[in-house]
Structures are given as C-alpha cells and as structure tokens.
Amino acid sequence: xxxxxxxxxxxxxxxxxxxxxxxxxxxxxxxxxxxxxxxxxxxxxxxxxxxxxxxxxxxxxxxxxxxxxxxxxxxxxxxxxxxxxxxxxxxxxxxxxxxxxxxxxxxxxxxxxxxxxxxxxxxxxxxxxxxxxxxxxxxxxxxxxxxxxxxxxxxxxxxxxxxxxxxxxxxxxxxxxxxxxxxxxxxxxxxxxxxxxxxxxxxxxxxxxxxxxxxxxxxxxxxxxxxxxxxxxxxxxxxxxxxxxxxxxxxxxxxxxxxxxxxxxxxxxxxxxxxxxxxxxxxxxxxxxxxxxxxxxxxxxxxxxxxxxxxxxxxxxxxxxxxxxxxxxxxxxxxxxxxxxxxxxxxxxxxxxxxxxxxxxxxxxxxxxxxxxxxxxxxxxxxxxxxxxxxxxxxxxxxxxxxxxxxxxxxxxxxxxxxxxxxxxxxxxxxxxxxxxxxxxxxxxxxxxxxxxxxxxxxxxxxxxxxxxxxxxxxxxxxxxxxxxxxxxxxxxxxxxxxxxxxxxxxxxxxxxxxxxxxxxxxxxxxxx
Numbered sequence: 001x002x003x004x005x006x007x008x009x010x011x012x013x014x015x016x017x018x019x020x021x022x023x024x025x026x027x028x029x030x031x032x033x034x035x036x037x038x039x040x041x042x043x044x045x046x047x048x049x050x051x052x053x054x055x056x057x058x059x060x061x062x063x064x065x066x067x068x069x070x071x072x073x074x075x076x077x078x079x080x081x082x083x084x085x086x087x088x089x090x091x092x093x094x095x096x097x098x099x100x101x102x103x104x105x106x107x108x109x110x111x112x113x114x115x116x117x118x119x120x121x122x123x124x125x126x127x128x129x130x131x132x133x134x135x136x137x138x139x140x141x142x143x144x145x146x147x148x149x150x151x152x153x154x155x156x157x158x159x160x161x162x163x164x165x166x167x168x169x170x171x172x173x174x175x176x177x178x179x180x181x182x183x184x185x186x187x188x189x190x191x192x193x194x195x196x197x198x199x200x201x202x203x204x205x206x207x208x209x210x211x212x213x214x215x216x217x218x219x220x221x222x223x224x225x226x227x228x229x230x231x232x233x234x235x236x237x238x239x240x241x242x243x244x245x246x247x248x249x250x251x252x253x254x255x256x257x258x259x260x261x262x263x264x265x266x267x268x269x270x271x272x273x274x275x276x277x278x279x280x281x282x283x284x285x286x287x288x289x290x291x292x293x294x295x296x297x298x299x300x301x302x303x304x305x306x307x308x309x310x311x312x313x314x315x316x317x318x319x320x321x322x323x324x325x326x327x328x329x330x331x332x333x334x335x336x337x338x339x340x341x342x343x344x345x346x347x348x349x350x351x352x353x354x355x356x357x358x359x360x361x362x363x364x365x366x367x368x369x370x371x372x373x374x375x376x377x378x379x380x381x382x383x384x385x386x387x388x389x390x391x392x393x394x395x396x397x398x399x400x401x402x403x404x405x406x407x408x409x410x411x412x413x414x415x416x417x418x419x420x421x422x423x424x425x426x427x428x429x430x431x432x433x434x435x436x437x438x439x440x441x442x443x444x445x446x447x448x449x450x451x452x453x454x455x456x457x458x459x460x461x462x463x464x465x466x467x468x469x470x471x472x473x474x475x476x477x478x479x480x481x482x483x484x485x486x487x488x489x490x491x492x493x494x495x496x497x498x499x500x501x502x503x504x505x506x507x508x509x510x511x512x513x514x515x516x517x518x519x520x521x522x523x524x525x526x527x528x529x
Contacts, residue, residue, distance in 0.1 A: 004094070008103060012072045012073065015072035016069065019068035020068035023067055028060055032053070039052070039136065048136070055125045058117070058121055058125040059125070059129075062122055062421060065425065066428055067428075067455045069432075070428035070431075070451050070454060071447060073103065073436070074436045075436075075444070078436035096437065096499055097499065099433075100430075103433075104426065107426045107428075107429040110425045111425045114423075115419060117422075118418040119258050119259050120258060123252075123256050123257055123258050126253075126256045145164050145171070145195070147162065147163055148160075148161075148162060156180045157178055157180065157236060159206075160174070170192065171192060172191070172192050173191070174188075174193045176188040176206075181215070185215065186213060186215040188208065188234070189211045190209060190232075191209060191210040191211055192209050192210070203236065206234040207233055208231070211229060212226055212227060213227050214226040259307050259418060262307065262411050262414060263304060263310075266304050266411045269404055270300055270302050271302070272404050273401065274299065274300075276401045277296060277299060277401055279397045280394060280397040283391075283394035287387060296401075297401060297405050300405070304412055304415055406470065410470060412477075419480075420462070420480045421462075423484060427488050430495070431488070431491035432491075433495070433498075434498050438494070438498070457483075462483050465479030466479060
C-alpha cells in the first residue's frame with residue numbers, strides 16, 4: 001500500500017468512528033426516550049432491558065453509518081484543503097480523483113458489508129425486537145390507582161376514585177365504566193370499596209359497598225336498568241402479569257425477512273396478483289362488454305429483477321462454486337415423478353399414495369359414420385341477477401387485487417431499500433470531497449451544516465419515494481434509487497469542475513464565495529455597458 005493511500009485512509013478513520021458513535025448515541029437516546037413509557041415502572045429484569053438496547057443498535061447503525069461516512073469525508077478533505085495539502089498534491093501532479101480512489105475503494109467494501117448487514121443481521125434483530133416489545137407491552141407488574149383521574153385498568157374497563165388509602169387498599173367515591181358487554185355497557189357507582197389481588201397475584205377483585213349499577217338493556221339507549229346493592233364483587237382476570245419471554249414467533253413482517261425470503265414471497269404473490277387481475281378484467285368485460293375501457297392496476301413482473309440477481313445468480317452461483325460435489329450429486333439424482341421424454345407415460349400418485357397411469361385417450365379416425373360432438377351451448381343473455389353476481393364478484397376481486405398490490409409493492413420497496421441504503425456510503429464518498437474542496441475554510445460548521453442538509457434531502461427523497469411506491473405511483477426501483485442517482489451525478493459534476501479549475505484552493509469560505517459572485521456580477525454589468 002502506498003504512503004499516500006495509507007495517509008488518506010488514516011485521515012478518514014478517526015472522523016468516521018467519532019461521527020458514527022455520536023450519531024448513533026443521539027438517535028438511540030431519542031428512540032429510548034420515545035420508548036421510556038413502555039419500559040418505566042414495569043419491573044423488567046436487567047437482562048430484558050439490556051437486550052432491548054442491544055437489539056435497537058443494528059437498526060440505528062443502518063441509518064447512521066451513511067451519514068457518518070459523509071461527515072468523515074467532508075471533514076477529512078476539508079481539513080486537507082484548509083491546510084493547503086490539496087494544493088501541494090496538485091502541484092506535485094496528484095489529482096483529486098487519485099486521492100479519492102482509496103476512499104472510494106474502502107467505501108465500496110463498506111457498502112458490500114452493509115448489504116450483508118441489512119440482509120442477514122438486521123432482519124433477525126428486528127424480529128427479536130418486535131417479539132421483545134410485545135412481551136414488554138403485555139407486562140403489567142403493578143396496579144397503581146391515581147386519585148381524581150380515569151384509571152384505564154384494561155382497554156374496556158375504567159375506574160375513577162376520589163380518594164385512596166394505600167395502607168388499607170380502601171377506595172372512596174368509586175365510579176366504574178365497564179364496556180366488556182359491548183352495547184350493554186354498565187356504569188357502577190359505589191360509596192366505597194376495596195381492591196385486592198388473589199393468591200396468585202394476577203387477578204383483581206373489587207369489593208364494592210353501598211351503591212348502584214345501571215346499564216342499557218340490550219343496547220337500547222331508551223331503556224335504562226338500575227339496581228341497588230349493599231355489597232357487590234367485580235372480578236378482572238389477568239390484570240397483573242410478570243415479564244415472560246416468548247421463545248418462538250413464526251410471523252415475520254417485511255422488515256424481518258431476508259432478501260431471499262422476500263424474493264420467494266414476491267414470486268408467490270405475483271402469481272396471485274396476475275390471477276386476480278385477470279379475474280377482475282373478465283368480470284368487467286362481462287358487465288361492460290368487450291372492448292370497453294377498464295381501469296385496472298398495472299401488471300407486476302413475475303420476479304423482482306434485483307432480488308433474482310442477488311438470490312439466484314449471485315448467491316446461487318457462490319453456492320454452486322463452494323459446494324460442487326453436493327450440486328453434482330443433486331443434479332445426478334433422478335427426480336421422482338419427473339416427466340419422461342420419448343412418449344413414455346407419466347405416473348401420477350392418487351390420494352392413497354399409489355401411482356396410477358392415466359388412461360390414454362383413444363384417437364377417433366374421421367369417417368362419415370361418426371357423429372361429431374355437439375357444439376358448446378351458447379351462453380344465455382345476462383339477466384339482472386347475473387349482472388348483480390358479476391358486479392359482486394368484480395368488487396371482491398378488486399379488493400383482493402388492491403391488497404395483493406400493496407403487498408407486492410411493499411416487498412419490492414423493502415428489497416430495493418436494503419441495497420440503496422447500503423450503497424449510500426459509496427454515493428456520499430463520491431459527493432463529499434468536491435463540496436469540502438469548494439469551501440475549505442468552512443471548518444466544522446460547514447461540515448455539520450452540509451451533512452444535515454444533504455442527508456435531510458436524501459432521506460426526504462427516500463421516504464417520499466417509498467410512500468409513492470407503496471401507493472403504486474412509482475416503480476420501486478425508481479423510487480428507491482433516484483436519490484442515489486441524483487447525488488452521484490451531482491458528485492461527478494462537482495468533481496469534474498474541481499479537476500478542471502486552475503485556482504489554488506486558498507479561498508473557500510461561504511463569505512468569500514458570495515463576495516466573488518457579487519464581484520463577477522458587477523464586472524458583467526460593467527462589460528455590458
């Protein structure tokens with residue numbers, strides 16, 4: 001490795017580590033602050049809390065690493081330009097693209113690492129984090145009643161008390177709103193009462209004294225039934241529940257699947273989408289007549305191109321290279337029940353597992369004495385009832401078609417997002433140095449400001465494209481890669497301008513740039529006069 005290459009890479013390592021640590025810490029603090037209500041006061045074991053923080057790190061790193069690469073690139077090249085090292089390199093015949101070459105190579109390696117990170121590690125941690133969040137949400141270790149406020153015991157049971165004696169569990173002026181019966185909702189008023197837990201510590205028992213209960217009869221708001229009592233007991237099961245870790249959960253969302261898993265799901269959903277689309281068009285043609293204009297969702301490809309290349313071509317090729325013996329053995333093993341060529345009959349297993357040979361259809365030779373088969377019957381004219389059935393079937397097919405379209409577009413978006421975010425590291429290395437060399441004396445302020453603006457624009461494009469792709473307005477590959485393409489082209493254009501300029505890079509402040517621009521305008525006006 002050349003001395004210059006080592007020097008340029010070493011200049012990026014420190015800022016990259018610092019920026020990654022700082023940005024990850026800030027986002028983690030924000031995420032933990034939002035989740036604090038779910039964690040506080042639930043008596044969670046320290047292992048569960050530590051697992052929550054560890055599982056939250058991969059998602060945060062996937063977001064902050066591209067920004068950290070941009071910050072490191074801006075800072076490193078800005079510092080070298082401010083200390084006239086870039087000028088010395090130019091005077092020695094070293095071009096800016098030669099200085100960027102090792103950084104681009106490292107960024108490519110980092111992008112490939114992020115492809116593995118986003119494809120393998122991130123889905124697993126997202127799956128485990130979702131399970132852990134569900135377990136935390138189910139945990140209700142204590143029951144604390146607040147005075148003069150509505151206490152939601154469950155989502156259908158609410159309790160209000162005027163005063164509580166914590167030492168004796170005594171309640172005064174009790175009001176209960178019980179919605180568990182649906183329309184026959186019940187309201188209970190009591191002068192006092194006791195709230196107690198059973199021996200297992202999971203079920204709540206409310207002992208009420210001197211009150212009355214009123215409820216609507218069968219949900220009719222015109223009929224109100226009221227009953228008075230001296231003592232009444234109300235029980236609620238499963239109110240207190242300690243933390244229990246779920247061992248297995250077979251469900252996986254889009255962000256909890258690898259690219260190849262989403263690829264398999266996409267192919268299956270694409271078949272269903274095509275079938276539903278054809279059904280919808282057939283029903284619409286029967287109702288509106290052939291040749292009528294029918295508005296339907298555009299057809300989706302049977303396979304997603306990027307995931308097909310990644311899973312079948314790239315990973316499949318690596319598997320065949322790394323396991324040649326296994327591949328040969330599988331290729332040489334005859335497949336049971338596979339079609340035979342040369343006119344041999346096909347064995348089709350019946351429901352009992354016995355192979356039966358379908359009988360051959362006898363060939364009928366044309367002759368004058370053979371009566372031809374009757375023509376298919378002409379379909380009857382559609383009646384009003386038939387049209388109603390067709391309309392209902394068309395509406396059902398349309399609803400299913402929209403649901404399948406949302407699933408397909410969501411899968412395609414997630415596939416392309418994994419790769420687009422991974423290669424954002426390479427894009428920002430291409431875009432950062434020309435900006436840093438244009439404002440070499442901007443310092444840390446310009447570095448932070450440009451990073452915030454650039455990354456804000458990038459994520460606005462990414463999130464906006466994702467929303468449009470989820471609604472079917474844009475193809476997923478356009479929506480997810482448009483930001484990378486735009487910033488790459490802008491970086492190449494800025495790099496070409498830096499390479500062709502003849503200045504010595506001694507300016508570079510934003511104030512100097514504005515002053516130069518003003519002077520050029522004045523010179524243009526004077527020349528025009």
